[in-house]
Amino acid sequence: MTADSFYNLISGPTIDLFLMFLKVYIQNLRGSDFNKIAALINDTPIAVKLIGELDSDSKNNIKRSSYFLGMAKNVEGKELVLKKLDTNDNLVFENCAAYLARVNYQEAAFEILRVADKFSFLNRAIIISIFLEFEPTVCKLLADRFWRESLNNKINFVIIFRMFKYQEAAPAVLEYFSKIRDDEFISESIKYFEEVEYFKAANALKIYLQHDSLDIKIGAIKALTKLGAKNLDEILYELINNNEWNVQLAAANCMYDYSDKSKARLFSMAESGSENLEAAIARMIISERGIKEV
Numbered sequence: 001m002t003a004d005s006f007y008n009l010i011s012g013p014t015i016d017l018f019l020m021f022l023k024v025y026i027q028n029l030r031g032s033d034f035n036k037i038a039a040l041i042n043d044t045p046i047a048v049k050l051i052g053e054l055d056s057d058s059k060n061n062i063k064r065s066s067y068f069l070g071m072a073k074n075v076e077g078k079e080l081v082l083k084k085l086d087t088n089d090n091l092v093f094e095n096c097a098a099y100l101a102r103v104n105y106q107e108a109a110f111e112i113l114r115v116a117d118k119f120s121f122l123n124r125a126i127i128i129s130i131f132l133e134f135e136p137t138v139c140k141l142l143a144d145r146f147w148r149e150s151l152n153n154k155i156n157f158v159i160i161f162r163m164f165k166y167q168e169a170a171p172a173v174l175e176y177f178s179k180i181r182d183d184e185f186i187s188e189s190i191k192y193f194e195e196v197e198y199f200k201a202a203n204a205l206k207i208y209l210q211h212d213s214l215d216i217k218i219g220a221i222k223a224l225t226k227l228g229a230k231n232l233d234e235i236l237y238e239l240i241n242n243n244e245w246n247v248q249l250a251a252a253n254c255m256y257d258y259s260d261k262s263k264a265r266l267f268s269m270a271e272s273g274s275e276n277l278e279a280a281i282a283r284m285i286i287s288e289r290g291i292k293e294v
Helices: 003-009 013-028 031-042 045-054 059-071 075-084 090-102 106-116 124-131 138-144 151-164 167-177 183-196 199-210 214-227 233-239 245-258 260-270 277-293
Strands: none
Touching (some): 106 124, 138 167, 151 167, 151 183, 167 183, 233 245, 245 277
């Protein structure tokens, strides 16, 4: 059955019913299955109907049309959707922004950020999820604007860079990382440096091994170990004797991975016969890691 012959079987309210059921599973389709469903939207008058609805004053029509056209990656409605983006309705905004990202209309990226600032309650995760719908090339656009953006957007950008594994932004992030003292920015930057394995960040990370925030301290331990920073053996040994359980666990795991010297020292602690907490943690980590390696 062709797309047109399928469309001839449905009309009016039947199309609405079809789209209602389609929404349940279109997000899970991939490959040829997705292409077939996208064709049922793009290659039939269904697309014409949806594009027409974008020009209406109905918020429900705009939300539905931008959603399905975006899922089908239909670029024909992008200018109409862009006009509807600046709204006071957060759901209209989210659907329009997601559409623009899904069709990779990168010219709209900063308009999305501008309008998002109107919604003080908008979850950071929503903005991140929207930008992850773009092609990875959007990262260069964000990196070029990194210094001009608010701290909130800088944090968003760092998360996006990490999710896309975009190392090219690392020098700009590191420069700001060395100046800012915002815990959330620091934490996300550490995760980013670890993910993209940016070795030049190692020295800047070391100062956070003594940070008040456990999450930042643990993140720094893990990142420095993955980056293979020099002279960590003694630092990790000191941290396994820290008075924070989570820090001790992170340090023990890192001793197992960092070097032959630190791993041997961990085994020595485990085999010492001591009943102190550090020895118990060493035995636990060695046992867990041994099971995973079998």
